[in-house]
Amino acid sequence: MMSRPPGKVWFVGAGPGAADLLTVRAIRVLAQADIVLHDALMTEALLEWAPGATHVAVGKRCEGAAMPQATIDRALIDAARRNAVVVRLKGGDPGVFGRLDEEIDALDAAGIPWEIVPGITSASAAAAAAGHSLTRRGVARAVQIVTPRIGRGEQGDGQWARGLDPAATVVLYMAGRMAQACARTLLGQGFAAHTPVVAVRAASWLQQSIERTDLTRLARDGLTIDERPVVLMVGEAVRERTPVPSSRVVLGSDCRAEVVSSH
Ligand SMILES: C[S@@+](CC[C@H](N)C(=O)[O-])C[C@H]1O[C@@H](n2cnc3c(N)ncnc32)[C@H](O)[C@@H]1O
Incomplete structure (x- = not known):
């Protein structure tokens, strides 16, 4: 008896969490899925895009691996041998x-x-x-995505920050618990003391929050940590905007146009 060919595995980006921040292609693939193997933090609303599929949590938390990678690999291979359309939702x-x-x-x-x-x-x-x-013209010419973590360990020697550019927007992933140490490292790397930092927790979730600080304050106070995932954006491009006063144009007595601030 001929064994059937294996199915195909689709690695699908689930986006940051909101159920409507997926691509149309992601939604189409999910709709055809026989089985979805997903990370731990997926909401029910996201999984509703795959109503006909079996949903399997492969139990990886954002900041750690509850299930060994080899077990996840095995589960993917087994799923593909039994199903035509396998989605690995990340x-x-x-x-x-x-x-x-x-x-x-x-x-x-395999x-x-x-x-x-x-x-x-x-x-x-975020x-x-x-x-x-x-990125912002004349302000930030690059984006650098970086994590201070490697595997399960943490690199405490600041190696992770080598090559980071004070003229870029640096986005730190998996850095919540290490935020204070990260800020100190960046200051040691020559980042300006008052470089803006924006911590976005649970971006796109109902529980989203946005906190603004700068490198000096972060190095002094650290960040309050809870269960929510957080990214830190560091750089001049994320400096809080100062509101621009609204203005109107009036005609002066000599009929010349004059711009008048409303403040
Ligand atoms: C293992 S990484 C996965 C990153 C994911 N592949 C991505 O592209 O966003 C997990 C980290 O992503 C960040 N993260 C994931 N979802 C987030 C969200 N909704 N809001 C803020 N940070 C998030 C956090 O830094 C978290 O520790």
């Missing part, structure tokens, strides 16, 4: 701190086809939530 963009390559390597070794559907990464969602661009 938070944000699968290619940003998503351990995507380990899973792709495992599928390649001869299972795969495809990636990109998603909105937390940096983009910038949008706080009302900023990540």
Whole structure:
């Protein structure tokens, strides 16, 4: 008896959490899924895009691995051997701190086809939530996405900050508990004392919050941590806007136009 060919695994970016911040392609693939293997932090509302599928939490928290990576790889391979359309749903963009390559390597070794559907990464969602661009003409010419964490350990020697550019917008992932140490490292790297920092927790969720500080205050006070995921945006591009006074044009007695501030 001929065994059936394996199904295809779709690595789908779930975006930052809101059920309507997925791409149309992601929604189409989810609608056809037989099985969805998803990270721990997915909401029910997101999973509703795959009503006909079996939903399996593969239990990875944002800041740690509750399920060993090898077990997740195995589950993906087993799912593809039993189902035609397998979705591996990952938070944000699968290619940003998503351990995507380990899973792709495992599928390649097992001869299972795969495809990636990109998603909105937390940096983009956080910038949008706080009302900023990540790059800004004349202010920030680059975006640097970085984490001070490596694997399960933490790199305490500041190696992670090598090459970070004070003229860029630096976005720190998985850094909430290390925020104070990160700020000290960046100051030690030559970042200006009052470089703005915006901490966005749970971007796009109902529980979203936005907190503004600067590197000196963050180095002194640290960040209050709760269960919500947080990204830190650091740089001049995220400086709080000063409201521009509204103005109106009036005609002077000599009929010349004059701009008058309303304040
Ligand atoms: C393992 S990484 C995964 C990143 C994901 N692949 C992405 O593109 O956003 C988890 C980290 O992403 C960030 N994160 C994820 N969702 C977030 C959200 N809704 N708001 C703020 N930060 C978030 C946090 O820094 C969290 O510790």
